[in-house]
Amino acid sequence: GAVVSQHPSWVICKSGTSVKIECRSLDFQATTMFWYRQFPKQSLMLMATSNEGSKATYEQGVEKDKFLINHASLTLSTLTVTSAHPEDSSFYICSARSQDSKNIQYFGAGTRLSVL
Amino acid sequence: GQQVMQIPQYQHVQEGEDFTTYCNSSTTLSNIQWYKQRPGGHPVFLIQLVKSGEVKKQKRLTFQFGEAKKNSSLHITATQTTDVGTYFCAGPHNQGGKLIFGQGTELSVKP
Numbered sequence: 001g002a003v004v005s006q007h008p009s010w011v012i013c014k015s016g017t018s019v020k021i022e023c024r025s026l027d028f029q030a031t032t033m034f035w036y037r038q039f040p041k042q043s044l045m046l047m048a049t050s051n052e053g054s055k056a057t058y059e060q061g062v063e064k065d066k067f068l069i070n071h072a073s074l075t076l077s078t079l080t081v082t083s084a085h086p087e088d089s090s091f092y093i094c095s096a097r098s099q100d101s102k103n104i105q106y107f108g109a110g111t112r113l114s115v116l
Numbered sequence: 117g118q119q120v121m122q123i124p125q126y127q128h129v130q131e132g133e134d135f136t137t138y139c140n141s142s143t144t145l146s147n148i149q150w151y152k153q154r155p156g157g158h159p160v161f162l163i164q165l166v167k168s169g170e171v172k173k174q175k176r177l178t179f180q181f182g183e184a185k186k187n188s189s190l191h192i193t194a195t196q197t198t199d200v201g202t203y204f205c206a207g208p209h210n211q212g213g214k215l216i217f218g219q220g221t222e223l224s225v226k227p
Binding site: 032034093107108 | 147149151157158159160161164204206208212213214215217218219220222
């Protein structure tokens with residue numbers, strides 16, 4: 001149980017285009033999902049908390065208009081990197097919080113974004 | 117702000133040697149969690165500790181939660197090449213449901 005699917009796993013795009021990343025909880029409902037960014041050899045940097053049916057909560061310094069988050073259902077959250085630039089190239093990982101009170105996060109496989 | 121600090125950042129060991137990573141929180145935690153991220157992979161949940169002084173074992177891995185619930189450790193006995201990866205501790209933020217992750221300890225094992 002507790003499987004989180006993230007798609008795509010790898011994407012290359014041209015500068016100025018937008019990229020959408022999907023995060024799905026396959027066998028449980030996730031009212032809360034999280035989006036992280038990870039640079040090589042570094043820890044996870046939380047970008048935003050995605051809440052089903054409401055606006056995402058962004059961390060300080062993360063541009064809301066740049067990184068659009070939509071959590072339209074209990075099993076799907078999407079992150080759209082708008083007008084991507086080379087500095088947006090990174091490893092983006094989503095996670096879904098367990099339904100019980102333990103607050104354990106189950107991670108997707110991540111998306112490697114390369115902006116040319 | 118609330119912080120979770122982890123040391124060492126890197127640890128290189130010979131296969132068969134033991135390994136320990138330490139985690140310290142700036143605040144008392146309701147629980148602490150440990151995750152493992154293999155090279156090129158994503159974090160995978162290992163364990164959660166809730167009680168003060170709690171010790172849990174998973175085969176060669178021993179997890180400990182401090183009496184004050186502000187520190188934790190992960191000890192691996194007789195490391196194997198399959199133990200390679202980065203180990204992260206994480207504690208819940210005192211406001212909201214997000215987790216605060218430590219910087220991680222990258223373990224490399226030389227056969």
